Amino acid sequence: MNDRTITMDATQKLHFYQKGTFTVGNRLVSEEQRAVQASADRSNALTCGHRACQGCGEALGARFAIDAAMRATDNNLIAVNATGCLEVFTTPYPETSWQTPWLHSLFGNAAAVATGVAAAMRVKGRPEVRTIAQGGDGGTTDIGFGCLSGMFERNDDVLYICYDNEAYMNTGVQRSSATPPAARTATTPAMGRAPGNVFGTGKSVPKIAVAHGIPYVATATVADLHDLERKVTKAMGIHGARYLHIHVPCPLGWGSASHDTIRLARLAVESGLFPLFEAEHGVITGSQKIRRQVPVEDYLKPQRRFAHLFASEEGKKRIKLVQAIADHNIAEYRLLDQEGDA
Ligand SMILES: Cc1ncc(C[n+]2csc(CCOP(=O)(O)OP(=O)(O)O)c2C)c(N)n1
Numbered sequence: 001m002n003d004r005t006i007t008m009d010a011t012q013k014l015h016f017y018q019k020g021t022f023t024v025g026n027r028l029v030s031e032e033q034r035a036v037q038a039s040a041d042r043s044n045a046l047t048c049g050h051r052a053c054q055g056c057g058e059a060l061g062a063r064f065a066i067d068a069a070m071r072a073t074d075n076n077l078i079a080v081n082a083t084g085c086l087e088v089f090t091t092p093y094p095e096t097s098w099q100t101p102w103l104h105s106l107f108g109n110a111a112a113v114a115t116g117v118a119a120a121m122r123v124k125g126r127p128e129v130r131t132i133a134q135g136g137d138g139g140t141t142d143i144g145f146g147c148l149s150g151m152f153e154r155n156d157d158v159l160y161i162c163y164d165n166e167a168y169m170n171t172g173v174q175r176s177s178a179t180p181p182a183a184r185t186a187t188t189p190a191m192g193r194a195p196g197n198v199f200g201t202g203k204s205v206p207k208i209a210v211a212h213g214i215p216y217v218a219t220a221t222v223a224d225l226h227d228l229e230r231k232v233t234k235a236m237g238i239h240g241a242r243y244l245h246i247h248v249p250c251p252l253g254w255g256s257a258s259h260d261t262i263r264l265a266r267l268a269v270e271s272g273l274f275p276l277f278e279a280e281h282g283v284i285t286g287s288q289k290i291r292r293q294v295p296v297e298d299y300l301k302p303q304r305r306f307a308h309l310f311a312s313e314e315g316k317k318r319i320k321l322v323q324a325i326a327d328h329n330i331a332e333y334r335l336l337d338q339e340g341d342a
């Protein structure tokens with residue numbers, strides 16, 4: 001740490017966008033504030049050469065999450081992966097992009113397999129080896145949900161990471177229980193009187209995880225990778241069941257430009273549609289405030305899965321319903337600075 005850095009840290013808090021790129025090294029912040037990605041000896045858990053689409057939010061989120069977990073465990077990490085895009089694009093047989101021991105489970109049992117791995121490490125007298133399970137929103141909120149709830153309920157020593165791209169992308173963009181209302185998918189076409197996904201359906205697995213009372217639950221986004229790394233590091237410092245739900249735009253499934261991945265992830269947060277919060281032992285301990293709420297149209301418009309909303313008067317009424325969901329989140333998680341908030 002040099003004198004200039006100390007002075008800056010002592011006098012002002014730097015905004016995320018002032019810190020320079022992660023790879024350059026966040027030179028404006030002190031060493032302890034620098035991202036894992038800024039380090040020359042970062043693990044690069046997910047190496048280049050994998051086959052994700054250009055601009056894939058899931059690939060970005062996974063690289064940062066697993067790098068942070070590897071650093072937090074001194075590389076004593078085993079990852080279990082449900083079937084889905086992340087599994088398919090990283091491990092076309094006989095190749096792999098992973099720089100850590102990695103197992104492909106079935107589509108629906110990653111949480112159970114990871115529980116078994118953690119138990120095996122304990123029996124072998126290797127408690128320093130930690131376990132992560134990861135999967136898409138389909139593998140997590142739908143088919144893997146029973147195994148996940150069991151892992152939570154038994155408080156198994158696993159961090160489960162859900163990469164939420166809001167549909168079953170790997171098999172051609174089918175609806176999951178994390179698909180947002182009005183979104184067009186292959187199974188919720190933009191046709192008929194109420195085009196796209198049905199309002200009032202779906203579930204919030206982060207909330208359900210909180211209801212299990214497990215030691216740690218958090219939501220994160222690829223729009224704030226520093227925060228994502230912090231949450232993974234915190235989770236790996238805790239034993240027992242932990243859950244991290246990361247919002248990861250998918251250019252192919254959302255019909256968005258590959259260069260818009262980070263912008264869309266940020267707009268999801270700033271509109272209130274994807275609240276960032278942390279919870280410990282069943283209690284919400286904090287949420288990330290929004291400086292200025294943006295209208296949901298700003299988030300919806302660049303995505304072709306919502307194009308039908310902008311094509312008719314009826315669609316405009318449905319945008320108001322989406323706005324109401326965002327406003328509800330803002331109030332529920334106290335996302336805007338209000339009098340009396342810290
Ligand atoms: C039991 C079972 N049913 C269906 C499939 C086919 N399948 C493979 S990947 C996938 C979709 C994965 O979606 P998601 O979990 O959301 O991950 P994403 O690909 O979006 O990252 C499906 C349906 C399977 N492999 N196993």
Ligand code: SF4
Nearest residue numbers: 052053056085250252
């Ligand atoms: S379909 Fe979506 S999640 Fe899958 S690799 Fe492409 S961008 Fe990533």
